[in-house]
Amino acid sequence: MDSPVTVPYTSFINIDRKSNAPVYMQISNQLINAIQRGILPAGTKLPGTRSMSQLLTVHRNTIVAAYDELLAQGWIESVPNKGTFVHGSDPETQNPDINFQKNDLQRYPKTTGFTFKHSSILDNPFEKSGCDYIFNDGIPDIRLTQIDQHSRIYSSILKRKAHKINQYNHDGSEFFKENLSRYLNLSRGLPISKNNLLITRSTEMSIYIASQILLAEGDVVLVGELSYFSVNMIFQQSKVAIHRVPVDREGIDVGAVREICSRQKVRMLYLTPHHHYPTTVTLSAQRRLELLRLAATYGFIILEDDYDYDFHYDKSPILPLASADTSGMVIYIGSFGKSLAPGFRTGFIVAPENLMDEMRKYLGIIDRQGDILMEQVLGEMIAEGEIHRYLKKSVKVYRERKEAFTLLLEEYLGNYIQFEQPSGGLAIWAEWKAPVNLMQLSRLCAQNNLFIPKTLLYQNRNLTAMRLGFGNLNQQEMEHSVRILSECAADLI
Structure with missing residues (x-):
């Protein structure tokens, strides 16, 4: 076997004297890394503690501590009268061929060693620019947000010795859901309780959860002729058949919806009735009632996105379809706190309780912990009337x-x-x-x-x-x- 000192240890063991990590741990971790990557194969004889300390210009006791750590973790073994070897084979029969390239340990693999599915559908459509x-x-303009006030509420919650964190479960803060359900009742005419609410991170997460539960490959989903691209991406990833319906000055063409339903089974209609995306038109009251009748007749789900509901200027906003739904055909999704700073926003889903039970299962997998402190802040902003002001x-x-x-x-x-x-x-x-x-x-x-x-x-x-x-x-x-x-x-x- 080659002499252990011929291995270029100084090429892959780099000691950072400014690091908070002890030097012996830096050495042991980098030796483990070399063993894991095969640079020090099983059976390789390590230099003695005196020789290694001279190579790395550290105290011998540091090397003793590093070797003790490697022994404790099972990476090396000490053979009496023979030396210290990388664990895994008989040092008398092992003659490793060490082929070390400089900086091997500093490089992370550029590609995986396995194949996986690529999705062109979910490619990020957003761009960045340095333009002024x-x-x-x-x-919204985040410069208008009262971030100091929001931060004070957040800080006060952290400092309290007792608040309602103990009422939290993976479905979200009970305190926030109670206040949000009352807020949606007053502002949108939704006669719901906290049991009809699911708290999510965003509208996109809400739609993803709904799609996972309600849609199957080949299902027909209706969207506006021009529709929200992010939502369309989620539907396409679910491998559904997307049919586009014309949109005019009164919103989505209900006659076209009826005609499609008369020819084939429709599973879902997605729409943004308050301000249609992207054309901003409002769905007329007559068409809202007709869509509810069609949904009950043909059995399709209405996925209602309350995009920009809070920003209404001329008169009182038209209430959502969900507020008039008596057949349980509407799932209402939206975001809360859109006008607040980005970190103080959340999404939600409103649906009948039997569907909520299933949605909680999916939320428990993809976002089990949620953000209880932020939800507590939002709940207090509602309770104190701050969100209205x-x-x-x-x-x-x-x-x-x-x-x-x-x-x-x-x-x-x-x-x-x-x-x-x-x-x-x-x-x-x-x-x-x-x-x-x-x-x-x-x-x-x-x-x-x-x-x-x-x-x-x-x-x-x-x-x-x-x-x-x-x-x-x-x-x-x-x-x-x-x-x-x-x-x-x-x-x-």
């Missing part, structure tokens, strides 16, 4: 921004686009009067410091449109953004 000005999907203030700001944004669009882009002021939400649906290559327009805008993500662009043979979010922009940012878009459009049209 950005049109987004219609998200905050929403009132933020809606006032967003109403003003909507009005300012529409004036800017009319001034700078009135010759190019047509749009209607939405009754709510944080985005405007703008259709181009003349054909223009939207991808080319987006690239030109990016060159001029305005980023327009591809997820906001809608273009086919019959339509050229954009969804322009204004909620995140102040007056100055709106003016710069619209001016850039106008100048770039003028260059292309």
Whole structure:
């Protein structure tokens, strides 16, 4: 066997004197790593403690401690009168061929050693940019959030000696669910209790759980002709057959839904009736009642997403379909605290109790612990009326921004686009009067410091449109953004 000192130990044992980890543990861990990766095969003789201490320029007692750790963990064995060997075979018959490449232990594998399924459906559609000005999907402005106040509530909960954490289970905080159920009753007319609620991390998680339970491969799911791309990705991953239904100024075409149901079995209809995504139109009251009748007649599930429900400007919002559902055909999903800082938001599902029982099983697998402290904060904000006061203030700001944004669009882009002021939400649906290559327009805008993500662009043979979010922009940012878009459009049209 080769002399143990010919192994280049100093190449793969690196000691960090500034680390909090003891030096002997650093040495033992790196020796274990070398053994695991085959750089020190079974039967390899290790240098004596004196020789190793000289090689690594550490005290001999440090090496003794490192070897003791390796012995205790079973990685090496000490053979009297012969030395210390890597455990696993007879040192007299083993003659390992050590083929060490420098930095082997510093490299992590670039690829797996096994095959797995690749999903092109779930590719991340979102883009990033370094532009100063950005049109987004219609998200709130986090600069308006009262993060200090939220943090104080969070901190006070942490400091308390007694609060309702002991009432927590994997389904969520009982305190939060009690308050959220009352809040949804008052704000959305949902006659529910906490037993009808499932707390999730997001709308997407809610839809994923519902899809796992309710959909099977080949099921027919109806969505709007233009619909929320993230939700469509979840449905496609479930291998269902997606049928697209036209959407007009009154929302989804109920006549088209009826015609499809008369020809084939429909399992689910997904819609965002309050402000249809992406066109922002509100589903009329008459169509809401007709959809409930169709669901009861043909037995399909209505998956109602309350997208942007909290942001309504003109009058009292129309109540959800779920508030008028007496047949148990509607599953209502949404997010709570969307106008708050990102870390202070959560999702929820409202459904009959028998379905809740099954959904809790799935939530217990993918998110068993949840976030009890955050839910406690949100529960207290509801109980103390803070969420009502905050929403009132933020809606006032967003109403003003909507009005300012529409004036800017009319001034700078009135010759190019047509749009209607939405009754709510944080985005405007703008259709181009003349054909223009939207991808080319987006690239030109990016060159001029305005980023327009591809997820906001809608273009086919019959339509050229954009969804322009204004909620995140102040007056100055709106003016710069619209001016850039106008100048770039003028260059292309």
